[in-house]
Amino acid sequence: MAIVGVQLTIEDHHVVIDNGILRVTLSNPEGIVTGIQYNDIDNLLEVLNDESNRGYWDLVWSSPTSTGTTGRFDVIKATTLRIVVENEDQVELSFSRTWDTSLEGKLVPLNIDKRFIMLRGSSGFYSYAIYEHLQDWPAFNLDETRIAFKLRKDKFHYMAMADNRQRDMPLPDDRLPSRGQALAYPEAVLLVNPVEPEFKGEVDDKYQYSCDNKDSQVHGWICKDPAVGFWLVTPSNEFRSGGPVKQNLTSHVGPTTLAVFVSAHYSGEDLVPKLNSGEAWKKVFGPIFIYLNSAYDGDDPLNLWQDAKLQMLVEVQSWPYSFPESEDFPKWDQRGNVSGRLLVRERYISDDYISAKGAYVGLASPGDIGSWQRESKNYQFWAKADDDGYFCISNIHIGDYNVYAWVPGFIGDYKYDVVVTITEGSDIDIGDLVYEPPRDGPTLWEIGIPDRSAAEFYVPDPNPKYINKLYANHPDKFRQYGLWERYAELYPDKDLVFTVGVSDYTKDWFFAQVTRKKDDNTYQGTTWQIKFHLNNVNKNSTYKLRLALASATFSELQVRVNDPKVNHPLFSSGLIGRDNSIARHGIHGLYWLYNVDISGARFVEGDNTIFLTQARGNGPFLAIMYDYIRLEGPPIINKKI
Structure with missing residues (x-):
C-alpha cells in the first residue's frame, strides 16, 4: 500500500x-x-x-x-x-x-x-x-x-x-x-x-x-x-x-x-x-x-x-531531530560533544584510582558544586559512565558549561572547575577527571548506601486499608499511601534506636525520620539514636560525621553526642527542604550533604550515642530521608595522599 x-x-x-x-x-x-x-x-x-x-x-x-x-x-x-x-x-x-x-x-x-x-x-x-x-x-x-x-x-x-x-x-x-x-x-x-x-x-x-x-x-x-x-x-x-x-x-x-x-x-x-x-x-x-x-x-x-x-x-x-523548522532548535551539526573518563581517588579504600562505574556525568550552567539539581532555566546534558568510567555526552547546545558528576557508592558531588565552551561541531575530549569524595579519616561505621536514595532502608508494608495493588510485593513498595503513619505503630513508645554491629539498616532503620502524631492530633519531632562502641578515643583529635540526606521537607536536623538534653546541639541544619517526598511517595528529593566535626573529647572509650533529632513537628509530612551516614575517625598521618 x-x-x-x-x-x-x-x-x-x-x-x-x-x-x-x-x-x-x-x-x-x-x-x-x-x-x-x-x-x-x-x-x-x-x-x-x-x-x-x-x-x-x-x-x-x-x-x-x-x-x-x-x-x-x-x-x-x-x-x-x-x-x-x-x-x-x-x-x-x-x-x-x-x-x-x-x-x-x-x-x-x-x-x-x-x-x-x-x-x-x-x-x-x-x-x-x-x-x-x-x-x-x-x-x-x-x-x-x-x-x-x-x-x-x-x-x-x-x-x-x-x-x-x-x-x-x-x-x-x-x-x-x-x-x-x-x-x-x-x-x-x-x-x-x-x-x-x-x-x-x-x-x-x-x-x-x-x-x-x-x-x-x-x-x-x-x-x-x-x-x-x-x-x-x-x-x-x-x-x-x-x-x-x-x-x-x-x-x-x-x-x-x-x-x-x-x-x-x-x-x-x-x-x-x-x-x-x-x-x-x-x-x-x-x-x-x-x-x-x-x-x-x-x-x-x-x-x-x-x-x-x-x-x-x-x-x-533520531535525536536531535532534523525536521523541526525553528532556528531555535539546533540540529546535530550545530551542537557539540564532550567525552572523557571519570576516576575516583579514595585513599582510605584504595591506593589506586577507582573507575567511576555508573557515574552520572553532565553539562549544566556554570555554578557551584551540585548546583545542577536546582538549575531550572537552561538546558542540561547527561550521560552515564561505563564500567571503566568513560563517558560521552552528545548533542550539546553551544554555550558555556561546567562538568558535574556524582558517583553511586560515593558521597558528594564532583565539579570540573574549568568552564567548557561548546561550539558548533566541537568534539572535546577532556581526558581523565578525578573526583576525591569528602574524606578525612577511616570509616568507623556506616549506615546505608551512598546512592541519593533511601530505598535500601526499611520500608514497611502499607496499612491494608490504604493499598495500591500494583505495589504489593513490588520493589517500589515506598510508593504506597500512608507509610508515614506506620512509624508510630512500629515505635509506639520510644523512637528508633540503631546499634552499630547489631542492627541491620535494611530492617531496623525506618526509611524516613517522620514526625509522631500525639493523642491530641498534633505532631512532634523525633529523635533517633545511633549506639556504637569505641575501644580507643583520641581526645585531642577531630572525628567527622557525614550526613547525606536523600530528602528533606520543612525539617531541621540536629546532632547531639552522648547527651540528648543539652540545649544547644553540636550541629543544626536550620530549616531545610520543601520537596514533599513523603506525601508524594518518592524515595528521594533534593540531595543534601552535611559534614559535622566532632571533638574527640565528646566521646568516651566504650559505649557512645549520637542523637539525630528532626526538630520540627507541624504536620505528618515533615521528614528527613537519609541516604547514608558515616562516622570517620581522626586522619591517619602516614596515609598516602
Missing part, C-alpha cells in the same frame, strides 16, 4: 492534519488538540470534555514576590496560526501568542510559539514550544509547564509506564465524592464504591506514578477493544529542569498523559525558574512524540507496550 502524503485542511475554527494513518484536529487559532482519529476510533481524546480540555500546553505562573509553587493556571491559547511547512512529506504548524505591556498582570510575560509536526508515514505527531522573555519585560516565576492529553475514559483503561509499573486503572468517576473518600491531601482518594468492584478499598493517587526523568522516556495507555495504544515519548531530557534524577508526573487516572518540562514536585521552590526584569531568556521545550499503535485481531493488546518501547528507542536514536 502506498504511503499517503500529509494533507493540511484549514477551516474557520479548526485545522486538520492527516497522513492516512492518523488525523489530528486542532482549534484555530488557539492550537488546542481537539481530536485524534486513529484505527477506526473517531476521537481518542475525551469527547465529553470541552474542546479546550483535551490536548493542550499549559503553565502556572506567579508574581516575582510570591513564595511557594502555586500561581495562575493558564491553558495556553494562541492568537495566530502560521503554516511553517506544507508538503507531502511534512506539515509543521505554528500557533503563537505575543505579549505586550497591555497584558501586564493578565498573561504571563512570554512570547509562546507552539509547534505541531506530522510526517509522512509516521504513526504519530510531534509537538514542541518556544518560550521567550524579552529583556525589558516584567519579572515573573514559572512554577510549572507541560503538555497534557485527556483520553476517552470509555476506551483507555490500562496504563503502562514501566515493565513493572502497569495495570488496569480505576475510572475518574471513582474519585468523585459519591464513590471516593479524600484522604490526607486531595490527590489521594480511597475508592469506597468504585464502578468496578475490583478497585474497592484501593488508594488512587497520581503521585504513585511519578518517575525519575532518566527512566521516563515512554508512558501511556492501552485501549483493548479495539487494541490501540496512546504513548507519550520524550526522546531527550535536555529541556527538562533538575537533571536525571528529578521526578515528574507521568500518566494517571483521567485517563491522563503528561509531558512535564518544569515543575517543583520533589524539589519545592528551588526548581521554580525566576525570570528577572532585564533578563532575556528563550527556551525550546521538546519536541516530544505522541505515538499511536494498534494490534491485529487476536494479538495480546498488552504487546503494544513492547512496541512503544521499541519506538521510543527509535526516537532516542
Whole structure:
C-alpha cells in the first residue's frame, strides 16, 4: 500500500492534519488538540470534555514576590496560526501568542510559539514550544509547564509506564465524592464504591506514578477493544529542569498523559525558574512524540507496550531531530560533544584510582558544586559512565558549561572547575577527571548506601486499608499511601534506636525520620539514636560525621553526642527542604550533604550515642530521608595522599 502524503485542511475554527494513518484536529487559532482519529476510533481524546480540555500546553505562573509553587493556571491559547511547512512529506504548524505591556498582570510575560509536526508515514505527531522573555519585560516565576492529553475514559483503561509499573486503572468517576473518600491531601482518594468492584478499598493517587526523568522516556495507555495504544515519548531530557534524577508526573487516572518540562514536585521552590526584569531568556521545550499503535485481531493488546518501547528507542536514536523548522532548535551539526573518563581517588579504600562505574556525568550552567539539581532555566546534558568510567555526552547546545558528576557508592558531588565552551561541531575530549569524595579519616561505621536514595532502608508494608495493588510485593513498595503513619505503630513508645554491629539498616532503620502524631492530633519531632562502641578515643583529635540526606521537607536536623538534653546541639541544619517526598511517595528529593566535626573529647572509650533529632513537628509530612551516614575517625598521618 502506498504511503499517503500529509494533507493540511484549514477551516474557520479548526485545522486538520492527516497522513492516512492518523488525523489530528486542532482549534484555530488557539492550537488546542481537539481530536485524534486513529484505527477506526473517531476521537481518542475525551469527547465529553470541552474542546479546550483535551490536548493542550499549559503553565502556572506567579508574581516575582510570591513564595511557594502555586500561581495562575493558564491553558495556553494562541492568537495566530502560521503554516511553517506544507508538503507531502511534512506539515509543521505554528500557533503563537505575543505579549505586550497591555497584558501586564493578565498573561504571563512570554512570547509562546507552539509547534505541531506530522510526517509522512509516521504513526504519530510531534509537538514542541518556544518560550521567550524579552529583556525589558516584567519579572515573573514559572512554577510549572507541560503538555497534557485527556483520553476517552470509555476506551483507555490500562496504563503502562514501566515493565513493572502497569495495570488496569480505576475510572475518574471513582474519585468523585459519591464513590471516593479524600484522604490526607486531595490527590489521594480511597475508592469506597468504585464502578468496578475490583478497585474497592484501593488508594488512587497520581503521585504513585511519578518517575525519575532518566527512566521516563515512554508512558501511556492501552485501549483493548479495539487494541490501540496512546504513548507519550520524550526522546531527550535536555529541556527538562533538575537533571536525571528529578521526578515528574507521568500518566494517571483521567485517563491522563503528561509531558512535564518544569515543575517543583520533589524539589519545592528551588526548581521554580525566576525570570528577572532585564533578563532575556528563550527556551525550546521538546519536541516530544505522541505515538499511536494498534494490534491485529487476536494479538495480546498488552504487546503494544513492547512496541512503544521499541519506538521510543527509535526516537532516542533520531535525536536531535532534523525536521523541526525553528532556528531555535539546533540540529546535530550545530551542537557539540564532550567525552572523557571519570576516576575516583579514595585513599582510605584504595591506593589506586577507582573507575567511576555508573557515574552520572553532565553539562549544566556554570555554578557551584551540585548546583545542577536546582538549575531550572537552561538546558542540561547527561550521560552515564561505563564500567571503566568513560563517558560521552552528545548533542550539546553551544554555550558555556561546567562538568558535574556524582558517583553511586560515593558521597558528594564532583565539579570540573574549568568552564567548557561548546561550539558548533566541537568534539572535546577532556581526558581523565578525578573526583576525591569528602574524606578525612577511616570509616568507623556506616549506615546505608551512598546512592541519593533511601530505598535500601526499611520500608514497611502499607496499612491494608490504604493499598495500591500494583505495589504489593513490588520493589517500589515506598510508593504506597500512608507509610508515614506506620512509624508510630512500629515505635509506639520510644523512637528508633540503631546499634552499630547489631542492627541491620535494611530492617531496623525506618526509611524516613517522620514526625509522631500525639493523642491530641498534633505532631512532634523525633529523635533517633545511633549506639556504637569505641575501644580507643583520641581526645585531642577531630572525628567527622557525614550526613547525606536523600530528602528533606520543612525539617531541621540536629546532632547531639552522648547527651540528648543539652540545649544547644553540636550541629543544626536550620530549616531545610520543601520537596514533599513523603506525601508524594518518592524515595528521594533534593540531595543534601552535611559534614559535622566532632571533638574527640565528646566521646568516651566504650559505649557512645549520637542523637539525630528532626526538630520540627507541624504536620505528618515533615521528614528527613537519609541516604547514608558515616562516622570517620581522626586522619591517619602516614596515609598516602
